[in-house]
Amino acid sequence: MALEKETLLNLYRNIVLIRTFEERVGEMYYEDKLPAFDIAAGPIPGEMHLYSGQEAVAAGVCAHLRPDDPVTSTHRPHGHLIAKGVDLNAMMAEIFGKKTGLCQGKGGHMHLFDPATHFGCGGIVGGGIPHAVGAALAIKKRHEDRVAVSFFGEGAANIGAFHESINLAAVWKLPVVFVVEDNLYAISVPKEASTSVRSNAERGAAYGIPAVQVDGQNAVAVYEAAKEAIDRARRGEGPSLIEAICYRFRGHFEGDAEGYLGADEKSTWKEKDPINILGAQLKEQGWLTDAEAEAIQAEMTRRVAAAETFARESPYPAPEEALENLFA
């Protein structure tokens, strides 16, 4: 499939935006936490799971989604939400725990909810997968042409929620796409030690749904596989699964000593940086010059900086606000 220049450039811009956001959050995370790392300190306390390295998956899938297509994500949600088109200011403010954040500071980095882009995520592995099935059920009941997508890791594909969800989606022929991001590890546990099949795409057959494996570092490959799966769901032809083989560049969470990695493993994977892969494809077509790439980077740096300023300058919620929002 020959992709249009605009399509490829949009993918590229999205990937650069996600990377820029994640790397900046990664820097700010350490403010006031060092020299003796204290997870509770600094402007961004708590756990932090960043998406750097996997951007091509979020960008390639979400390129086919409309704002009203529901997406569920995980403890590593930033990339999916940015690709879905979130208001960056509100997202950054939530990560800072500010009143102006998406969830008024109640959620934080792992619990981002954005009705404008029909997005939800959470800190319980597998927790979001049934929600995508339920969103698809709502879509089907109302005879709409929307599609639900659930992103989750290869580690999550071993929890019961995944297996129950995929069976439900298949039995009810729901408009949902399961995207397994296989970044080789669930924290320190490698997939070979946790998973009975070589590829989670093989599991599609067990539930009678189409499933493919793609190179998750290659945005074009993800884009094409996602187009097929999402178009199929939109036509009312039921669920499917995409397994994207990818790699996280920053460890499971910030502070991960990564003692479980092979010697040259990370540097080898960094040669397959999705930004460089897509950048090379664009340059080959003559659609991107070095100067244009720099301009895109500068624009994304500016956008992230603006979100940072907004977040830093926003007020914290009042302590008593903790008691609000329990019930509708």
Place this chain on the structure above:
Amino acid sequence: MTERLLTTSKAIAEAIAQEMERDDSVFVMGEDIGAYGGIFGATEGLLQKFGPERVMDTPISEMGFIGAAVGAATEGMRPIVELMFVDFFGAAMDQIYNQMAKIPYMSGGNTKVPMVLMTAIGGSYSDAAQHSQCLYGLFAHTPGIKIVVPSSPYDAKGLMTQAIRDDSPVMFFFHKGVQGLGWMTPNPRATAHVPEESYTIPFGQADVKRQGQDLTILTVSLMVHRSLDAAEKLAEQGISAEVIDLRTLVPLDRETIVNSVKKTHRVLVVDEDYLSYGMSGELTAIVAEEALDYLDAAPKRLAVPDVPIPYSRPMEKYVIPTVDRIVATAKELVES
């Protein structure tokens, strides 16, 4: 000779190692408990000592591996299984609440489930609603699970050894802020002298951490530390607080509680779990049932005010009991 100091996490790992050496039927399962040593260090070094047959990293399949521990236990093994954060219980609740807890009773005692389910609890580091809960009250509520909630390295080792040797299912709740981890806010009480030789601490024996006359503070886990700090401040203001670390909620040392309240005539429960239908309600009910006539004031409770734990720091500080709020509540109690 200087005393050997251990963190709580190392004390737990040592208890497990000593029991594994003593008893072939003991083995450990859980996520990232092998090479990683447990996210909170409770299994550090065990893989190197005992190998992957006895120290098993599991897939993210809590229902499967906790249920498998139940099955292995009914066949005479003594599994120790780690649920990384107690908050993840939901993925395995049937196996914990309806299987592990009830098989001994439903079998009329003919089937034992000698397993330990250990898990991390607690907040105050902005990990938000799904990674900061305590929930020991939820598990103490269902009959059939012994509930251990240690507050110190010494207790953690002795209670873990006791838990492994116990023939009933035990849940062992260690607080992230008590583990003595290098990446958490430093806590001087999380490192202390722990004897090298193996020892046990019987369940159902509270520890009076500080003697006092004016009020009794009943608590567990990290809140023991905050209550002791509060007692120090109260002493400066002429108020003498007795601080009792319950150590186990099931079985519960009612006698120590009641005797203390009979002495001080006032009781404050400090609990990092939710307020309603939990530990604080249970303890104040016991006091009302067994020492009502001795009370000079209605009991007070300080607990998470029935909301999930919010992410943002000012709100989290507002819901989890702090030293200052313990002091203020104790003063109100004494002045009432």
